[in-house]
Structure formats: structure tokens, C-alpha cells
Amino acid sequence: TTVLVLNGPNLGRLGTREPDVYGSGTLDDLRVRLEAEASGLTIDLRQTDDEATLIGWLHEAVDTSSPVILNPAAFTHYSYALSDAAKLVTSAGLILVEVHLSNPHAREQFRHTSVISAVATGVIAGFGFDSYSLALSLVRSRLVR
Numbered sequence: 001t002t003v004l005v006l007n008g009p010n011l012g013r014l015g016t017r018e019p020d021v022y023g024s025g026t027l028d029d030l031r032v033r034l035e036a037e038a039s040g041l042t043i044d045l046r047q048t049d050d051e052a053t054l055i056g057w058l059h060e061a062v063d064t065s066s067p068v069i070l071n072p073a074a075f076t077h078y079s080y081a082l083s084d085a086a087k088l089v090t091s092a093g094l095i096l097v098e099v100h101l102s103n104p105h106a107r108e109q110f111r112h113t114s115v116i117s118a119v120a121t122g123v124i125a126g127f128g129f130d131s132y133s134l135a136l137s138l139v140r141s142r143l144v145r
């Protein structure tokens with residue numbers, strides 16, 4: 001099984017972007033870490049700043065029956081288009097874990113709203129790269145059940 005690990009806008013800048021908030025690891029570091037934890041699963045980690053591309057990847061998840069770990073970044077807070085696409089994934093019976101490096105609820109008011117959470121299987125936020133690792137172990141346990 002291939003797990004799509006999809007990352008939204010500005011996450012390509014991890015490592016140098018607000019390291020006090022997001023940590024000093026890069027997306028490549030994250031990929032290496034998740035691959036080390038994959039144990040039999042294939043990790044397909046991608047990042048885009050483009051909403052249409054991200055939506056296309058969610059459609060692809062439906063077409064290929066792939067579980068999704070999604071950090072929608074700022075799209076979390078306002079993209080109804082991405083929300084509808086995420087709903088396609090969970091409506092198809094696939095797991096979609098919304099992840100965040102930071103805890104958006106502990107930050108600015110505009111980050112307190114997620115238009116993704118209501119259509120996600122669940123949410124993990126505030127644990128840096130551990131948020132993704134936790135999501136990966138959830139994906140694994142759901143797959144073997």
C-alpha cells in the first residue's frame with residue numbers, strides 16, 4: 001500500500017521557515033524519517049503550493065484507494081474546495097489524517113478554524129514530525145484491521 005503524504009503551501013520551506021514554530025527539519029528529513037518507519041508501506045511524500053494540484057492528488061487517492069496523511073497548511077483555514085476533495089477521500093472509505101506540525105489552536109485566531117477537520121478521519125496537531133509518525137501508525141493499524 002502506498003500512503004500519500006501530502007503537504008500544502010509553504011511547507012517546502014521547512015527547515016528555514018519559522019523554525020521556532022515548525023522545527024529545523026526539512027521535508028526531505030521528514031521523508032527519510034517516514035520511510036524508516038514505513039515497515040512495508042510505501043511513502044509517497046509530496047508538497048505543492050498550488051490548490052488545484054493538491055485537489056488533484058486527493059482525486060488520485062480516491063482512484064488508487066490510497067490512505068492519505070494531509071497537512072493542508074494555510075488551506076486548512078479557508079479552502080472549501082480542498083475540504084470537498086478531502087470528503088471524497090473519506091466518503092470512499094479511505095483514511096485521511098489531517099496533520100499539523102504546530103498546534104493551530106494555540107496560535108492566531110484565524111488558525112482556530114479548520115474546514116478540513118469535519119471531513120477528515122481525525123486530526124493530529126502540535127507534535128512536529130511526530131504528528132506525521134503518529135498518523136502513519138494510525139494508517140498502519142487501520143489497514144491491518
Ligand code: DQA
Pocket residue numbers: 009010011071072073074075076099100101102103104111
Ligand atoms: C500548519 C499550520 C497552519 O496554520 C499553517 O498555515 C501552516 C502549517 C502546521 O503544520 O502547523 O502552513 O499546517
